[in-house]
Amino acid sequence: MAGLAPVPAPIGVYANLIAQAPETIVLKEKVLSLTGDSFHIKLANGTPILQVEGKVMSISGRKKVRDMAGNHLFDICKELLHLHTTFVIKDPQDQKVMEVKSKFALFGSKAVATFTSSNGKQEELLMKGNFFDTTADITDEAQGGIVVAQIDRKLLSGKDIFFGQQTYAVKIAPGVDMALIAAMCICLDEKNNESK
Template identity: 30%
Template sequence: MGGDIPPGPWAVPFSVAAMALHKPSLPQKLQPVNPPIGVYPEFAGENGATLILQERPFDFDGEDYIVRTTDGIDVLRCKNAGGSKGKKVITDPNGVPLITVKNKMLAISKSFIGEDPDGKEVLKVKKKFALGNAAEAVYLNTPTGTHSTVDLKGDFWVGAADLIVRSGPIIAQLSRRTGSLTGKGLKDGRETYLVSVAPGVDLALITAICICFEEAKDS
């Protein structure tokens, strides 16, 4: 099913007047996506989900990010890959690897890629040369064996953003939280995001994209 993610052209800068086109939508109930999409469509819930994604850079239990639903269910795990700097493994709750995220230097910038357990590239995330922290993700849609592009609309690193399938629907809405959140393992002062994911969308894929965005900010 498809090969590695094909390289794409870098976007050209756009004017300040175009910034309005990159303003995220108001929070809304996301419409179901049918048939399900993603690298692992079996991780697409029928009712969607709102995830809490919190970075844990100084903890010693091996977890780099908490990934759980707002009702406290741990749906995924993320940890460093064998001590390799810049490489993180997203697994299911039992530790079965799903997507390995790593950075990849290009001639003029850095992108992030995701590989499946066989080492096949299933995701590429890069920041565009544009105002408003624009970014895009190209992923392998396993049910069809084709590549699809998701655009970031808004500012993931400051306030809120949408993830939109190019020429398609909003599949996730992201918001950065600076206040306190309650729950086991959650801590104040950590980078924390609420991620609303549409029904029929792979939670592992959306998590990988968000982690790539966060790693891009830190780099």
């Protein structure tokens, strides 16, 4: 599996989580989590980088994301009363960091994430999935449509079918924020769970 090319300018908010080399992260739902959807996020080599915990009785399906030192980075929440499914990523002070809004797509899925990188640049990343949402490319349209991440949902393991669990492998280009890409992947998973 070849790595993605580095991006011309860094894309992201969390400087300590920007990929320095081509990285693959693995998002794996916890089996039978009593707190709603929860994820372990690790590098492909097994090094943990993020913990995601879901809240059981939250209308917005709020998920709290922490780094491995236990620092609260952001929450992922579904915003209600939108024509298209919309998720927001909010910092611990409840300020919006990123918005992920689904768009109409005849086949597959499509969503746009908007945020301001730490260098002050307005970013817009397009996530397009295939018909069954088993794969998706995340591209930076402002930088010529370059692929900054690729999502591959591994399907049909016996445990995943039995427990309704999903595992995602996400290739990330050097210079891209792994935490924000993981958040986009979780939004895709939440949207897929809704449509079931």
